[in-house]
Amino acid sequence: MSGPGFGDALGGDATPTTSYVLRVNGEARLIENAWIGENLLYVLRERLGLPGAKDGCGQGVCGTCTVQLDGVAVAACLIAAATLGDREIRTIEDLDNDPETADVQRALIEAGAVQCGFCVPGVVTSVCALLARVAEPSEVEIRRALDGHPCRCAGPHPMVDAVRIAARRRVPRQTHSTMMFNVIAPPTSGGAE
Amino acid sequence: MDATILMPLSLDEAVDALARDPRALPVAGGTDLMPRVNAELVRPSALVGLAKVADLRRWGYEDGFAMLGAGLTWARLADADLAALVPALAAAANEVGTAQVRAMGTLGGNILASGRPADSLPVLAALEATVSCRSPGGVREVAPHLLEPRSGPIAEQLLRPGELITGVRVPLLRGVQEFVKAPVGAGRYLTLALVAGPVVGDVRCAVGGAHPGPVRAFEAERWLAGRMDARSGRLSDARDAADFGRLVADEVRPEAEQRAARAHLRHVVAVCARRAVQRAFGG
Structure with missing residues (x-):
């Protein structure tokens, strides 16, 4: 699959270029003299040295290029990087610093959802976005959030199991007594005066 | 700049x-x-x-x-x-x-x-x-x-x-709104939107993916509106949904290069229309 770097290779007519700033993983990164049609995936991989998101189909079907844009999972290959403005991009390289991400990765392995592994960085990115939005997603929510990750090795079901495992570990199970305690004496109410 | x-x-x-x-x-x-x-x-x-x-x-x-x-x-x-x-x-x-x-x-x-x-x-x-x-x-x-x-x-x-x-x-319309989507191969889809207000006796139906633009089935809409009981909002007959499907398919006539493909698309349109009516009116 060719990236959009063909701009230089084609030559001939003048290639319209531009320079802009991208907010990636909490840093402002300057992109200089880049072809305006470059997709975000190409910019991340080839210009910023972030190869975590993978180049699969270039058509927004395979989900391997998934990154988070303002906390939402999106297909980086479908985004014109130069038109993003000041929106915040987060890639798997930065997500990897969160302890929650390790839980998701472990759950995917335990559920048998990791086989060839090519789609997994995208899956982890989507699952992290989902669990940040919904602490305990229903099966329908999980399947809808992962419908852009057609894993042909393990199939979709182990992925769904993994999300359930990760969600269960992340949310401390409220017992009856802790719930009652919160009602009677909310932990934020402070001590005696 | x-x-x-x-x-x-x-x-x-x-x-x-x-x-x-x-x-x-x-x-x-x-x-x-x-x-x-x-x-x-x-x-x-x-x-x-x-x-x-x-x-x-x-x-x-x-x-x-x-x-x-x-x-x-x-x-x-x-x-x-x-x-x-x-x-x-x-x-x-x-x-x-x-x-x-x-x-x-x-x-x-x-x-x-x-x-x-x-x-x-x-x-x-x-x-x-x-x-x-x-x-x-x-x-x-x-x-x-x-x-x-x-x-x-x-x-x-x-x-x-x-x-x-x-x-x-x-x-903003009263009544039910249904949307049915069916893949018909090679990344192509047929879709059908149905808006039916049993209270006002109004039916509107449009098919997407069959032609370069969305096609309304005006005659089939009028026929289905005539089959609706104004008071209960029900259809007169359980077979009305399937009949409506055939009428929509006859009116829309989806285009395709080959005759067999055209016949298939017509069938899909009929099924989509029947399902939309069944969802909207029950049965």
Whole structure:
């Protein structure tokens, strides 16, 4: 699959270029003299040295290029990087610093959802976005959030199991007594005066 | 400031930018443009990014109508508040692409999407909504159901050069709204939107993906309206749904190169119409 770097290779007519700033993983990164049609995936991989998101189909079907844009999972290959403005991009390289991400990765392995592994960085990115939005997603929510990750090795079901495992570990199970305690004496109410 | 990328902050700036450079392409989500750019089918000479135009993402009411900004994403249209206003559009939104595409793809972009329009346009045609097309000269309201769906690309009939779709104006209707989508091979889909108000005795049905534009089945609509019991809102006969399906298929006549494919598409249209009626009226 060719990236959009063909701009230089084609030559001939003048290639319209531009320079802009991208907010990636909490840093402002300057992109200089880049072809305006470059997709975000190409910019991340080839210009910023972030190869975590993978180049699969270039058509927004395979989900391997998934990154988070303002906390939402999106297909980086479908985004014109130069038109993003000041929106915040987060890639798997930065997500990897969160302890929650390790839980998701472990759950995917335990559920048998990791086989060839090519789609997994995208899956982890989507699952992290989902669990940040919904602490305990229903099966329908999980399947809808992962419908852009057609894993042909393990199939979709182990992925769904993994999300359930990760969600269960992340949310401390409220017992009856802790719930009652919160009602009677909310932990934020402070001590005696 | 170089002119190859423009990031307007308002609708006026956006339409001015498009008017100044007729070759500039507006980009909102990018989910329709970028696959063609990645496949080297399109080489934009300039882009007008719409990410900072907040007015495109607004929505609200205006005497009996919902005004939906063209920059609303599919994910937003599927949210509970907008789904309660325009259920058929939310149902269509839920069936679009993948989660990643729904998060970026916008209503306005879908109206102009390449290929046979099958998602938003049949819904807008069935609801008799209008599309707001803005240029520096002012705003023009176009009704997709009044265009000629069989005569050529619907986007060209809808939008004049230099215009930007800023939103749609959807009448808030009582009654049920259904949307049925069926894959028919090679990435092609047939869709059908049905709006039926048993109380008012009104039926509207539009088919997408069969022709370059959404096709209304006016005669079949009148027939089904005649079969509705005005008081109970039920159909006279359990076989009405299947009969309606056949009538819609006869009227719409989906186009395909081969005779066998045409027959198949006709069958799919009939099944979609029957299912929509069964969901709307039960049975």
